[in-house]
Amino acid sequence: MLESVKTYYQGMRIASALLAAGLTVAAGPPASAAPAPREATQTIAAFYSFDTAVPGATGTVADVSNHGRTMRIRAADGGAVRFFERAPKLALLFPARCVPRAATCARAMLETPHHESLNPGTRRLFFGARLIGTAGAVGTGANILQKGVNPGGSQYKLQIGARGKPNCVVAGQAAGEVFLARSSAPVTDGAWHQVACLRTGTTLYVYVDGVARGSTAVPATVTVTNTLPLRLGARNLADRTDRFGGGVDDVFVTIGG
16 A cells, blocks of 8 residues: 555655655754655655545545545635646645734635544654745744644644744643744745655754755654644634635645654
């Protein structure tokens, strides 16, 4: 099964992140060589290519890793996701961010129910997405992918922070166990970028377009285990402030190795 998924990925746009051995380190942090993901020894927990269009505000998105972690589209105030062409296949576009203090806010997000296979514990964790957006799609900050919440529990998360720079977050069970790797490179120029987070050993890296753009130390004992959904595009459906108003494609989570 792994070989068939691997072959599929080689035909997908995510291949440069999952299969290439050429992830490099930009000038500046991190100072030591950042490791390349070892796809062959990891469990592919979930992969979403969005190549099956689902019309309207509700529906589902298939997990093409064949693990059955189907994502459900959730919406409020008339919000809806849209599927658009990213040749030769499709990508997903979230509703635009809301005007501050608007009476209503059209919003949408995706989530898959909790499954233990999506909890990395202390294992190697690699997750990310291709995304496209401008400063308006991010505002003061936007969540791309997360499982779990903080404070109040453990979490892994990819977000876009101040000045359009991605952040990778790992939070453990204990108070104060919050670790954030900040990218030195922004991604809000209206072009497609591949952004990924890698926790391995005692380091959390953030990658932009295959290059490590930042890192932070994470104790090997920090455990990420929770019973919350894997969510895409927002913290939750009620959230109006940290939503992502851009496009995403090739969302993945791999664990182990």
